[in-house]
Amino acid sequence: MSVLKITNLTKKFGKFTALNRINFEMQKGEVYGFIGPNGAGKTTTIRVLLGILKATEGEASIFGMDAWRDAVEIHKRIAYVPGDVNLWGNLTGGEVIDLLVRLRGSNNKSRREQLIEKFDLDPSKKCRTYSKGNRQKVALISALASDADVYILDEPTSGLDPLMEKVFQECVFELKSRGKSILLSSHILSEVEKLCDKVSIIRQGKIIESGTLSELRHLTRTNVIVETKKPIEALDTVKGVHSLNRCNQGISMQVDTEELGNVIKYISEFDIVKLESFPLTLEELFIRHYK
Amino acid sequence: MIGQLNKNSKKLIRFILRRDRVRIPIWILAISLITIIIAPAFAEMFPTQQERMLMAQTMSNPAMIAMVGPGYGLDNYTVGAMMAHEMLLFTALAVAIMSIFLVVRHTRGDEERGRLELIRSLPVGRLSNLSATVTVSVVVNIILSLIIGFGLYALGIESMGLNGSLLYGAALGSVGILFTAVTAVFSQLSQSSRGAIGYSFAFLGICYLVRAVGDVGNEILSLISPLGLVLRSEVYVNNIWWPVFVVLGEAVAIILVAYYLNFKRDLQAGLIQPRPGRKDASPFLRSPFSLALRLMRSAIIAWSVGMLVLGMSYGSVLGDLEAFFESNELIKSMLPSSGQGFTLTEQFLTLLMSIISIFGTVPALQILLKLKGEEKRDRCEHLLAGAVSRTRLLAGFLVISIAVSIIMQFLTVLGLWAAGSIVMEQPISFSRMISAAFVYMPAMWTMIGLTVLLIGFYPKATGFVWLYLIFAFFVVYLGRALQLPEWTAELTPFGHIPQIPVDDMNFVTVSVLTVIAAVLSVFGFAGYNRRDIG
Ligand SMILES: Nc1ncnc2c1ncn2[C@@H]1O[C@H](COP(=O)(O)OP(=O)(O)OP(=O)(O)O)[C@@H](O)[C@H]1O
Ligand SMILES: [Mg+2]
Secondary structure, eight states, X not given: OEEEEEEEEEEEETTEEEEEEEEEEEETTOEEEEEOSTTSSHXXXXXXXXTSSOOSEEXXXXXXXXXXXXXXXXXXXXXXXXXXXOOOTTSBHHHHHHHHHXXXXXXXXXXXXXXXXXXXXOTTXXXXXXXHHHXXXXXXXXHHTSOOSEEEEESTXXXXXXXXXXXXXXXXHHHHHTTOEEEEEOSOHHHHHHHOSEEEEEETTEEEEEXXXXXXXXHSEXXXXXXXXXXXXXXXXXXTEEEEXXXXXEEEEEEEGGGHXXXXXXXXXXXXXXXXXXXXXXXXXXXXXXX | OXXXXXXXXXXXXXXXXXXXXXXXXXXXXHHHHHHHHHHHHHHHHSOSXXXXXXXXXXXXXXXXXXXXXXXXXXXXXXXHHHHHHHTHHHHHHHHHHHHHHHHHIIIIIHHHTTHHHHHHTSSOOTTHHHHHHHHHHHHHHHHHHXXXXXXXXXXXXXXXXXXXXXXXXXXXXXXXXXXXXHXXXXXHHBSSHHHHHHHHHHHHHHHHHHHHHHHHTOHHHHHHSHHHHHHTTOTTTTOOOHHHHHHHHHHHHHHXXXXXXXXXXXXXXXXXXXXXXXXXXXXXXXXXXXXXXXXXXHHHHHHHHHHHHHHHHHHHHHHHHHHHHHHOHHHHHTSOTTOTTSOHHHHHHHHHHXXXXXXXXXHHHHHHHHHHHHHHTTOHHHHXXXXXXXXXXXXXXXXXXXXXXXXXXXXXXXXXXXXXXXXOSSOOOHHHHHHHHHTTHHHHHHHHHHHHHHHHHOGGGTHHHHHHHHHHHIIIIITTTTTOOHHXXXXXXXXXXXXXXXXXXXXXXXXXXXXXXXXXHHHHHHHHTTSOOO
16 A cells, blocks of 8 residues: 655756656555755655645645645654754753654653653753754654654754664664654665665656665676686676776676676686675665766 | 963954954944934934923933933033933943853854864964953954044034043943953853853843942942943043943953953863753643744743833833923924824824834734744744644744734833823823724734735745834834825825824724735735745
8 A cells, every 4th residue: 555655746946946757656564765866856855745845746645645735634644854953942852852742743751751761862951052963863752752654754864873873773663563654865875775675766856766675786787706717808898797896806897687697608618716796785776876 | 371371362363353354343333323423413402401401300210210320410411411321321231232242252152163173173272262352352342432432522512522522432342341251251151152142141131220220229239230330430521430440440350250261161161051951841832833932932021021111211201291392393393283182292192102013013023034034944844744734833923923012012001101100290091092002003913914925925025024114113203303295104004093192093094904914914824825835
């Protein structure tokens, strides 16, 4: 069942097209990664989903309701963490957490206390005195303490230390085990790799790749390291071979997945001593797509 | 040792001057220009001794003394005596505020933002930044004193000699230097720049109040407060210099304390720990309305007190008005022309009400525009991402804005009436005053409606309402004195309001304005529901 759906969404700011006919769909219970370089349009997409920005064309819906028209109804069941967390300087963290949780219409004191403890936040301090990471914690705790069905998180860990990042990941796994759906925009690829079932890559306002992580990898390339008795001749002319590199274990390269069979056949003529293959890391994927 | 601690402070001085190359000249220019413009204005408004004596009488009741300080030379109220009596204290407040902002900005302000850390990582002494800031602030105050001193003398007003004018400037400068010192100490004590500003302002407020109590009853209290002390220099009357030197001596002692504290403490540390706040929100904080109220709480309280005091101070002069107006053509010309059969005081009341309602509009608009500020700082998205409609968000701020417009009007009238009934032989009844004031409500609401419209459609242009309000102030307040045509006032909603009790009530105009206000707001809401936020 799809909980969140974007169809042919276009958003223009004056003449500038920030989003150009993008599409994606998130199913119930999924953790959906949303990645792309700075200024690609991630935050803009999320703001359209929240009904804060109005779509120029196309549709965005959550729970089958229109993101713009039915915003209030939708927001009773979603929780959001903004990318840039700006808080009210003269309210304490505790006050802000309570306010935001109440605005969503839920109220769960014991979970709030647990989260404050887990994230090690002092809720009695004025927000003005919080560091970036602590402001982020306030937004995270208020989102995680709400009873929502969909969680929309815009770079939720960009200011957190590694320890807190781990706490956050635990919380995401816990939400997932309770059947919640999560849209996670992030620049931290190891995090996306660990948490997400599906990923969309956005660049310059266009979705350039979508799918499960393994689908994305298969669509692309595989890392291969070989060592042969005889030197391999003219390897760089073989179709589907990229990023050739000599390393002390032999030769490393990236091979287009569909050419993998042919390449291995070619190499085997030179007496293979060692052959290792492993999928591209998301980082390699990412760099390939971003360039 | 001292050299090490102050290493490179000359470079820092140049750096501060470069960063504030616009700010500092503006402060100096604004304060000295106002002073130098007001003196000839006094001379022009009160050309004869007789008129000035009447003014002296009006100014010598306890309420006025508490506000502006004791008058000297009241039996020979020269323009100079008048200037020192009515302007010196307020200008001293402005100079103190200038010094507070200047010092906090370059000490605790920079420290809080982490800029000082950057500077301290360079070969710069531990005290250099404080030395540089204090030096700049002291020099700014000295320059200001000299400009004002020579400027006033250069006006060539008979009662304002060189000695007195220089003393006038020096009195101001000494207060500025004292507050430079006090603020330098608070910047060491408090951990945040807001805290440092807060403590310094609280100290300024206490000095003002202690002086007010002292001036009315107990001379010793006035001598304790530096603001009271400098007034004892009796500028343009007896020209006594020692109070200025005592204040400067105090300043030096306090600066040494600031140096000591700065020497002892760590970077970014303060000595006053911020109190921990609430761990959770009060049950009341649960909607955009209650958040708006919470954010504007201090501003609303401050404005309420201010408007009450404004009303009281106007009220305290109502008793002597009749005699005073009879002799002053300028003020007479500002009163409505249709005023036959009404006392001059009642006519003055109508003018007062229009001014009061323009003042009272300021906090009402401030509250509405807070919503735009929230949007600009990306904080509206927290609210709108909750189950909060845009209509509810805007309505929360609008309701408070309207309530504030009513409260401000009520409090001012309360103060006016309370003080007026004490000093007047035939007091004007409360209900009469209230109706004269509340008839302006639709004009205030029209301004509010216009602001809602701008927030809904052109949030970038909201600054326009301030220009419009300032325009209204000029055409309504000064329009008659300058003999501007009637239609200029009618370009603003305030110019359409019937001036009760002199005019008859005009229900049509008042209802039409109310409807306009409502229509503007409805359109504003429609726009706000349609546009992008942020
Ligand atoms: N209100 C606005 N007016 C005009 N242009 C805007 C506005 N908001 C965003 N943009 C532009 O739209 C593009 C997408 O911005 P967006 O904030 O969505 O990027 P992002 O993917 O979230 O980037 P980052 O990873 O840096 O957070 C950027 O080029 C940005 O400059
Ligand atoms: Mg972003």
